[in-house]
Every structure is written in C-alpha cells, then in structure tokens.
Amino acid sequence: MTDTLLRGRILTFHRAPENSADNSAYSYIEDGALLLRNGMIAASGAFDTIAPQATGARVTDHRPHLLMAGFIDTHLHFPQAQIVASWGSQLLDWLNGYVFPEEARFGDPAHATAIATRFFDVLLQHGTTTAVAYCSVHAASADAYFSEAARRNMRMIGGKVMMDRNAPDIVCDTPQSSYDETTALIRKWHGQGRAGYAVSPRFAITSTPEQMEMAGALAAENPGCHVQTHLSENREEIAFATSLYPDAGDYLHIYDTYGLLSDKMLLGHAIHLSDREVASLAETGAHPVFCPTSNLFLGSGFFNDARLRGAGVTNAIATDIGAGTSYSMLQTLNEGYKILQVQNQKLHALRAFDWITRGNADVLGLSDKIGTLDAGTEADIVVLDAWATPAMQLRMDRAETLDEELFVLQIMGDDRAIAQTYVAGIPQKPAA
Ligand code: GUN
Ligand code: ZN
Numbered sequence: 001m002t003d004t005l006l007r008g009r010i011l012t013f014h015r016a017p018e019n020s021a022d023n024s025a026y027s028y029i030e031d032g033a034l035l036l037r038n039g040m041i042a043a044s045g046a047f048d049t050i051a052p053q054a055t056g057a058r059v060t061d062h063r064p065h066l067l068m069a070g071f072i073d074t075h076l077h078f079p080q081a082q083i084v085a086s087w088g089s090q091l092l093d094w095l096n097g098y099v100f101p102e103e104a105r106f107g108d109p110a111h112a113t114a115i116a117t118r119f120f121d122v123l124l125q126h127g128t129t130t131a132v133a134y135c136s137v138h139a140a141s142a143d144a145y146f147s148e149a150a151r152r153n154m155r156m157i158g159g160k161v162m163m164d165r166n167a168p169d170i171v172c173d174t175p176q177s178s179y180d181e182t183t184a185l186i187r188k189w190h191g192q193g194r195a196g197y198a199v200s201p202r203f204a205i206t207s208t209p210e211q212m213e214m215a216g217a218l219a220a221e222n223p224g225c226h227v228q229t230h231l232s233e234n235r236e237e238i239a240f241a242t243s244l245y246p247d248a249g250d251y252l253h254i255y256d257t258y259g260l261l262s263d264k265m266l267l268g269h270a271i272h273l274s275d276r277e278v279a280s281l282a283e284t285g286a287h288p289v290f291c292p293t294s295n296l297f298l299g300s301g302f303f304n305d306a307r308l309r310g311a312g313v314t315n316a317i318a319t320d321i322g323a324g325t326s327y328s329m330l331q332t333l334n335e336g337y338k339i340l341q342v343q344n345q346k347l348h349a350l351r352a353f354d355w356i357t358r359g360n361a362d363v364l365g366l367s368d369k370i371g372t373l374d375a376g377t378e379a380d381i382v383v384l385d386a387w388a389t390p391a392m393q394l395r396m397d398r399a400e401t402l403d404e405e406l407f408v409l410q411i412m413g414d415d416r417a418i419a420q421t422y423v424a425g426i427p428q429k430p431a432a
Contacts, residue, residue: 004036004425005054007047008062008383011402012069012373013358017350020403026350028402034067036379039153039424044375060431062383065419066405068353069371070129070380071329072360073319075228075268075289078145078158079103079112079136080322081119091234091298092205094323095167103161104170106136112144120148124428126327127418129380130361130370132228132266132318133158134200137171139181146189153193153424155370155378157226159200160185164211175210182218190225194378194424198226198266204241204254216258226264226364229255231288232277233269233300252277261286263365266316269294270308271301282312287363291320292335298323306345316363317355329356330413337410349406379425384409388417 010032017025033050035043035057043050079102086098106112112135123131135141135158142160149156162178163171173181182199190197199222201207201215219227232238232251241251248254252273255261263285270281270288281288290303308315318324319332326332333356337347361371369378386405387393392412399405409417421428 001038003042003054003057005051005057005059006034006036006062006067006381006422007059008032008065008067010034010044010067010373011353012044013354014372016354016359017348020348020350022350025354031063032067034373034379034381036422036425039379039426041373041375041377041379044373060427062420066384066386067373068382068384069357069361069373070382070421070423071127071356072364072371073123073128073131073327073329074266074316074360074363075291075318076131076133076321076324078116078119078133079106079141081115081122084322084325086322091237091300091323092240094298099322100167100171103136104168106141106144107138107170109140109144112136112138112141113147116144116148120152120154122327124152124421124423125418126329126415127382127384127421128327128329129382129421129423130155130364130366131157132198132226132364134202134228135160137161137163137173139185142185142189146192146195149195150193153426155194155196155366155380157196157198157364159198159228161200161202162211162215163202163206165208166206175208175214178211179214179218183221186218186222186225190222196226197222198228200228201260203230203237204245204251205237209245212254212258212260216260219260219262219264223264226266227260227262228266229260229268231255231267231270232272233295234298235272238272250274250277252280256280256284263287266363268318268320269300269303271295271303273304278308278311278313281308285314287314287316289316289318290336291318291324292332292339293325294320294323295339296335297325302339302343304343305340305347306343314363316360326414328414330409330417332356333410334412349403349410352410353406379422381422382418383420384413385417385419386413388413388419392417
C-alpha cells in the first residue's frame with residue numbers, strides 16, 4: 001500500500017496537563033507531518049524531518065488545520081441512537097418509557113445491522129474513532145456492532161447488556177443465557193482485528209444476584225475484557241439498587257461483592273458517592289465515566305471531578321448517547337466545562353483535549369495503541385477546523401494562542417469542526 005504523508009499543525013499529549021501553562025505535557029508542531037504506513041503512524045515530527053523519509057508517499061496538506069489523535073468515547077448506547085432527545089423524565093421513567101421498548105427492536109438482526117451502519121457513520125462524522133458501547137440484550141445486536149466495526153477496521157469495544165429483572169421480558173435474558181451468550185461473543189469477537197469485548201451487566205437494578213455472579217465469573221475468566229456498568233447516577237436509582245441488595249451497604253459495594261472492581265472497569269456517571277465509595281474506586285483502580293450532556297439532560301446531578309481526582313481516581317469522559325444529547329466529544333467537553341464551572345472547578349482546554357484522546361485511551365489501557373500521534377501507534381486521526389462556522393471565524397479573528405484556539409473548539413465546536421477523520425490511515429470523507 002502507498003504511504004500517506006499528512007501535513008498540518010500537530011498536537012499530541014504525553015500526559016495530563018496540570019494547567020494551561022504545562023507545556024511539557026504535549027508536543028505541538030506548527031509545520032508538522034505524519035507518515036502513515038499500513039494503518040500505523042510510521043513517523044511523526046516536523047515536516048522538514050519527515051518529508052525526506054516519505055519518498056513516493058501521497059501527500060495531503062491539511063494546513064492550517066490541526067491534526068490530533070481520533071476522539072475516544074468511553075460510554076454510549078448503540079441501540080439508543082433513535083431515542084436521543086426523548087422528552088421529559090428522569091432516569092428510571094426514561095428507561096422504562098423509552099429505552100427498554102427501543103432496545104427490544106434490536107432482537108431483529110436486520111434492524112440492528114441497519115442502525116449499526118448509520119451509527120458508525122455518525123461517530124466518524126464527529127471525529128470519534130474508538131467507542132465503548134452497550135449493545136442491547138440480544139447477541140444479534142453485538143454481532144451487528146462488531147461486524148460493522150470490523151468492516152471499517154475501527155478499534156471498538158462493546159458488549160451485549162446482561163439484564164434479567166425489572167424490565168420487560170422482551171429485553172431480559174437469564175443468568176445462564178447471559179453467561180453463555182457473553183462467552184460465545186467474547187470467543188467470536190474479543191481480540192479479533194481491533195475489537196475488544198466489555199462484559200456489560202446493565203446496572204444493579206436490572207440484574208439478580210445470580211446474574212451478578214455470572215458477570216463476576218465472566219470478568220474472572222476473561223481478564224483481558226473490560227467490564228462496564230452504571231453507578232449512582234440518580235438518587236431514586238441508588239435507593240432502589242441498595243434496597244435490592246440490602247447487605248451491600250452502598251451501591252459500589254454491590255459490584256465489589258461480585259468481584260467486578262478493577263482497572264478494567266468503567267462505571268458510568270458515578271455522581272452521588274460516599275467517601276467510602278470514592279476510597280474504594282481509588283483502591284481498585286476502577287474508572288468513573290463523566291457523561292456531561294446526559295447528566296444535564298436527565299437532571300441527574302453534577303459529577304465531582306476534583307473530588308475523585310484528588311483521591312487518586314482516574315476518570316473517563318463520554319457522551320452517553322442516548323441520554324446524552326450529542327455525539328460530539330467537543331460538545332461533551334463544552335457541557336463538561338460548565339458542570340465543573342458551577343462547582344468552581346475548571347476544565348482548561350489542554351486537559352480537555354488530552355482527556356478525549358490520550359486520557360480516555362489510558363483509562364482503557366490502550367494508550368500504546370491509540371490516543372496519541374506517536375510513531376508506532378495506530379493511525380486514527382482527526383483534523384480540526386477552528387474556523388468551521390461564521391461564529392467561530394468571528395471569534396478566531398481575536399484568538400492569538402493555541403490555548404485560545406483549543407478553547408474555541410472545546411466550547412463552540414461540533415461535527416462541523418471535524419474537517420477529516422482517518423481510521424487506520426484511511427480518510428473517511430472525500431477530500432474537499
Ligand atoms: N442506567 C442503566 N441503564 C442506563 C441507560 O441506558 N442510560 C443511562 N443514562 N443510565 C442507565
Ligand atoms: Zn449509559
């Protein structure tokens with residue numbers, strides 16, 4: 001395959017920036033280049049240094065745009081793509097009124113396949129090259145998801161939800177069938193190409209203790225897999241979950257009882273936590289996932305990033321489509337900024353862009369493969385245009401620094417600011 005040389009301004013992170021002056025946390029090259037070969041970044045640096053190594057390469061000049069690692073969305077629901085923006089209620093009513101009936105439709109493999117195609121198109125339009133998704137309870141929905149990811153050679157993680165109570169029969173499995181189907185899906189997909197499996201008990205409310213045991217067994221038998229669930233999103237949910245597990249003491253301890261807590265675990269929301277729960281997250285290395293647009297949409301509450309980080313916990317950030325209202329990780333940062341702002345916490349632009357790239361990759365244990373523009377990593381790349389709309393152009397006339405440009409993208413950007421997305425070195429949009 002011919003090599004490709006991308007020219008443009010390059011920004012990549014080495015660690016989480018501590019403040020907006022933490023210049024050693026990242027590399028920024030004004031006239032940079034990436035040499036792409038066989039789906040990987042073969043070389044990364046100044047254009048003058050890289051170009052001589054690129055004889056015969058096809059050159060794409062993205063100047064004046066900014067090249068960054070593709071965005072990583074660590075929590076969303078593939079079968080909820082058609083219920084984004086469903087009116088009115090808070091978590092439990094919203095699940096019963098919209099989510100469970102919608103997810104029931106994914107028992108039909110043809111429907112799951114049709115939605116998967118459009119779902120992946122939308123992710124890429126928003127610059128998201130890796131995502132961690134819940135599929136429906138049906139194995140067919142996970143097959144549709146992973147088949148589409150494989151067809152596009154995307155590094156995607158997902159799993160069928162396990163749920164055996166407090167939901168209509170049509171979206172329930174049983175402890176044994178959830179174990180058997182998850183095991184079969186792991187054998188079929190985990191580690192095939194770029195796919196990774198996440199064992200996915202939906203949350204304590206929709207799993208019996210018997211099913212939680214099965215989830216624990218699956219996690220123990222498949223230590224390379226992630227585990228994902230929901231935690232402490234909403235007060236009513238917490239009261240219900242803890243009433244179903246009266247011996248647990250607190251919500252997080254339910255998952256702990258079944259051996260689910262580890263650094264492979266992603267816990268969506270994690271808003272209303274006791275000191276004991278925060279300490280347990282820090283001790284086990286499990287990762288809360290901040291879902292700003294979802295938390296505002298469902299009125300769930302304000303994620304306390306500083307408290308968790310201060311305790312030594314590493315947080316992820318995500319859209320949570322379909323309670324989340326935008327696929328854009330830029331819009332997710334925008335709303336995340338505001339949620340932290342009302343708590344007198346700050347999400348400065350350098351940290352924000354590290355978070356949706358290297359930071360989320362690090363949470364997933366994948367920062368050697370994705371999340372940076374380092375040579376030797378996979379060529380998932382996003383091209384950002386801070387002048388994408390008239391309003392952004394007006395604002396950018398007064399922007400003087402990289403930090404200001406990034407903040408404009410963080411607050412005003414969305415899919416219109418994604419000039420191009422590369423998956424394993426392949427551009428996903430026709431060149432303009
Ligand atoms: N808790 C359990 N399931 C869900 C879901 O699908 N969305 C959200 N936001 N919270 C959940
Ligand atoms: Zn969720």
